[in-house]
Amino acid sequence: MKTHTLLMPLDMHLHLRDGIMLENIAPLSAFSFSGAVVMPNLVPPITTLEEVKAYKQRIIAAVPNDYFEPYMTLFYKNYSKAFLKSVVEEIIAIKLYPAGITTNSEGGVSSFDIEEMRPTLEAMSELNIPLCVHGETDGFVMDREAEFMSIYELLATSFPNLKIIMEHITTKAAVDMLDKHDNLYATITVHHLLFTLDDVVGGMMMPHNFCKPIAKRPEDLDALLSVALEAHPKVMFGSDSAPHPQDKKENCGCAAGVFSAPIALQLLCEIFEQYDRLDNLQAFVSDNAQNIYGICPEFKEVILEKRPFVIPNIYANVVPMYAEQALNWAIADIE
């Protein structure tokens, strides 16, 4: 049987939620990945050292059987340098949300007043804390990310020593930004390497493929594929796996978020094999992230086997992406 081994795969953008949901889904990420950057958009969002530590403990308690490193983040607001110094050892990054732009982001940034943000962003630069950004304006849904590029440029040029991660990019416009500014990086999800808007509303309406940012046009998909498949050194895998209970997805007014964590590596193997770029997958799912963030996860080997695998129709009460579809790659039970 053909196999493909990944060392220390990392999910650089993950929603683990809290409570029962956390307990149900965290083991699925821990089975596939060495670690994950854990988003702070709980209710209320994570903004204190105590909350970071307590959430990290809850995550670790939820994954008793696997080595799994939760790389913690704070929810961006203006913080003092003294506070940032006190928390720098406990976090990997700070996540910025424009206010109201996605799930639990109501307390986010409502205007990009650089002078108001300067003390925080300069302190982050000095302390080498990366800024992760959900880059969307409140404009027309297909334009929100492209419209945000001017804000990325403003941030990148105003704070040249700040590492800025353009999270879950979905457009050619964002791909084109990567080589324009040294301090801009990006994560890409697996679903944005597979979907366009056609997969959301092109045939029937597909709530389990609905996320923010929404999947865009075919030429955007092509641009994302090209930098992912070449494992562009400024690009990392981040699933943005975002579970919601089945009834919140399948009823009228469904919530945004694709649940992909348990099948992400299998799908990535399929995609990279299809384009004959399997050799680049290691860099995309781990090495680039280690270089960009300067992290060294403990040794962990995840072996993918080329054998039929049918995605479950549900994990606990969460319907995964591609539920019940057959894949060609599965994760070996032994590690």
Place this chain on the structure above:
Amino acid sequence: MKTHTLLMPLDMHLHLRDGIMLENIAPLSAFSFSGAVVMPNLVPPITTLEEVKAYKQRIIAAVPNDYFEPYMTLFYKNYSKAFLKSVVEEIIAIKLYPAGITTNSEGGVSSFDIEEMRPTLEAMSELNIPLCVHGETDGFVMDREAEFMSIYELLATSFPNLKIIMEHITTKAAVDMLDKHDNLYATITVHHLLFTLDDVVGGMMMPHNFCKPIAKRPEDLDALLSVALEAHPKVMFGSDSAPHPQDKKENCGCAAGVFSAPIALQLLCEIFEQYDRLDNLQAFVSDNAQNIYGICPEFKEVILEKRPFVIPNIYANVVPMYAEQALNWAIADIE
């Protein structure tokens, strides 16, 4: 109380379905409108004189209390001139669907081979039977209508005496076609005068706003509004009201179609009043259609009253557009 009177309002694109659904919804259209062009995409589609007559009788039987003229259509396939002569008095138009492009369109046209279609389309030209077209390719969802413009041009130039109705147009590209070819006309829905893609997937996913063609970009909405509000003489109102049972809309993989028939005139009053163009509404909802199709409905007066009206959350088992929202215009109970 301010009122606005419409004479013989017409819905030039309506799905009345069949059976119980027909019985439930036809009276709602008959209450608001003098008549409607009834789409033939039943299962199986309407393709014979007998089916046209029988369906018309079922419609009339479903609206015992109102004057309401069902203008019948055939489902396009290649027909002989002899057949078309036999049916011409019973139909107002023939509706062409690209195969598989929307609800119950599987038997539609799978390639636009003009020579293969020529005998039918020439016979239609000679018999003055308009061709109504669902103009979408099978391309990317936001481009499907714009990509179809070359087929409209081919049809318009190949059959200069054929009246071609671009049904439920949604793009600036289609608006721009109106003045390019004498024999191209269009219907516009009320929801496409209100929605962009933002209303479908911009916030939460809104299944009751999901239809084909899907609502497009803000500049498309502006173009549609401009020709509707001026009551461009080649433009008619056609609701494309397309009921589905609630469970088919609100479950995973929801069907395409907005149910607007019972609230269309009220919404149109709101829109035209908002832009101070109420005087043009009569032309948009009746006079233009009478001129284009050469029809003379019996006298019927529908009085809109400016008073609060809350849209029901459901009509029978069908959730309407804007369910439970408050409008400023209602239809008077007396006629």
